[in-house]
Amino acid sequence: MTSRDNEEDAALGYHDDDDDLEAFSGAELGSEEGVLGFSDSLNGEVKPRILLMGLRRSGKSSIQKVVFHKMSPNETLFLESTNKICREEVSSSSFVSFQIWDFPGQIDFFDPTFDYEMIFRGTGALIFVIDSQDEYVEALSRLHLTVTRAYKVNPDINFEVFIHKVDGLSDDHKIEKQRDIHKRANDDLTDVGLELIHLSFYLTSIYDHSIFEAFSKVVQRLIPQLPTLENLLNIFISNSGIEKAFLFDVVSKIYIATDSSPVDMQTYELCCDMIDVVIDISCIYGLAGTEAGLPYDKESMAIIYLNNTTVMYLKEVTKFLAMVCFLRRESFERKGLIDYNFHCLKKAIQEVFDVRIKVQQNRKLLSQRRWSKLTMTNGVVNSPH
Numbered sequence: 338m339t340s341r342d343n344e345e346d347a348a349l350g351y352h353d354d355d356d357d358l359e360a361f362s363g364a365e366l367g368s369e370e371g372v373l374g375f376s377d378s379l380n381g382e383v384k385p386r387i388l389l390m391g392l393r394r395s396g397k398s399s400i401q402k403v404v405f406h407k408m409s410p411n412e413t414l415f416l417e418s419t420n421k422i423c424r425e426e427v428s429s430s431s432f433v434s435f436q437i438w439d440f441p442g443q444i445d446f447f448d449p450t451f452d453y454e455m456i457f458r459g460t461g462a463l464i465f466v467i468d469s470q471d472e473y474v475e476a477l478s479r480l481h482l483t484v485t486r487a488y489k490v491n492p493d494i495n496f497e498v499f500i501h502k503v504d505g506l507s508d509d510h511k512i513e514k515q516r517d518i519h520k521r522a523n524d525d526l527t528d529v530g531l532e533l534i535h536l537s538f539y540l541t542s543i544y545d546h547s548i549f550e551a552f553s554k555v556v557q558r559l560i561p562q563l564p565t566l567e568n569l570l571n572i573f574i575s576n577s578g579i580e581k582a583f584l585f586d587v588v589s590k591i592y593i594a595t596d597s598s599p600v601d602m603q604t605y606e607l608c609c610d611m612i613d614v615v616i617d618i619s620c621i622y623g624l625a626g627t628e629a630g631l632p633y634d635k636e637s638m639a640i641i642y643l644n645n646t647t648v649m650y651l652k653e654v655t656k657f658l659a660m661v662c663f664l665r666r667e668s669f670e671r672k673g674l675i676d677y678n679f680h681c682l683k684k685a686i687q688e689v690f691d692v693r694i695k696v697q698q699n700r701k702l703l704s705q706r707r708w709s710k711l712t713m714t715n716g717v718v719n720s721p722h
């Protein structure tokens with residue numbers, strides 16, 4: 338934990354969910370022969386922060402538990418109200434690596450012990466959850482207050498609004514609610530001359546895949562390498578006769594990149610189901626007796642023939658990432674070509690990671706040099722560690 342973290346903890350009295358962290362221990366960064374090894378170089382990295390905010394009982398903790406802890410939606414009925422800020426590290430891969438802060442219901446911005454400036458300064462995305470099954474007037478005024486405060490401290494935050502619990506609404510009703518919330522929230526910002534602030538809206542529910550899809554978009558916007566990954570996937574599919582390809586984080590089923598053709602919900606759901614099948618079968622029949630963790634490795638791959646002449650193909654990319662693609666049966670006859678192109682794609686992704694690692698190392702070196710200069714001028718010669 339960095340000194341900055343310690344400072345923040347003291348300011349917040351936050352609570353590190355040990356169990357939660359344990360659940361992710363298998364998904365921490367680590368190097369292993371044959372897989373991308375990122376641990377050393379990224380240890381000193383400050384991870385982008387995602388804040389989960391919203392009124393009490395809007396569904397914040399449920400979202401976190403369902404997406405990152407595989408909790409079944411029904412179990413969330415028994416979740417207790419959060420009364421402290423819960424912070425959790427998610428480090429499934431070098432690309433998907435961030436902290437989630439789950440806030441208890443209302444945050445009092447006027448409480449002097451709550452240093453919101455410090456919190457917003459290091460934030461990458463702020464997710465504001467609105468319960469669509471409830472009256473949302475109060476939620477909208479909270480959203481406005483939160484967004485305007487956060488924007489003043491850090492204008493680079495991505496503001497994401499989850500119109501949540503839409504499972505109880507008809508399709509027409511959903512669209513109507515989204516339009517109304519969108520209009521009111523933007524009108525409020527325009528009234529105070531802050532129309533520059535961009536809010537993104539998502540209709541979500543923990544009872545279907547919409548919450549995973551929305552979270553995927555939130556995470557993607559925090560990945561600086563996204564355009565490069567998209568480009569690589571475009572090149573890959575156009576040279577392999579593939580119709581659609583996704584790069585998935587296997588643990589959370591968040592897709593961190595896809596080619597530039599539009600994503601439809603059904604395709605995304607099929608990919609999630611395929612990952613579940615692969616992991617479930619591997620849990621039962623593979624890797625017996627090995628240490629607990631994800632039964633997913635270099636050999637992991639799966640082919641599913643659908644009854645509409647489409648083939649789904651899953652292959653391991655890194656310890657935590659999988660490529661899932663859709664193609665026609667005729668195209669799959671050239672599996673050799675696809676595998677060769679996949680090999681090139683994997684190498685290219687490795688290079689993207691390597692550049693990131695070099696940048697991180699340079700930053701680390703630079704800060705070490707600055708540190709030693711500082712200690713020398715103070716007449717103390719200490720090692721930075």
Ligand SMILES: Nc1nc2c(ncn2[C@@H]2O[C@H](COP(=O)(O)OP(=O)(O)OP(=O)(O)O)[C@@H](O)[C@H]2O)c(=O)[nH]1
Nearest residue numbers: 394395396397398399413414418419442502542543
């Ligand atoms: N129908 C429906 N219920 C949901 C959904 N998400 C969460 N809930 C329910 O909403 C209730 C409140 O969820 P929590 O996750 O505890 O809400 P919270 O925002 O963390 O609440 P606080 O900790 O008090 O701030 C629970 O009973 C959940 O089962 C959803 O997508 N659909």
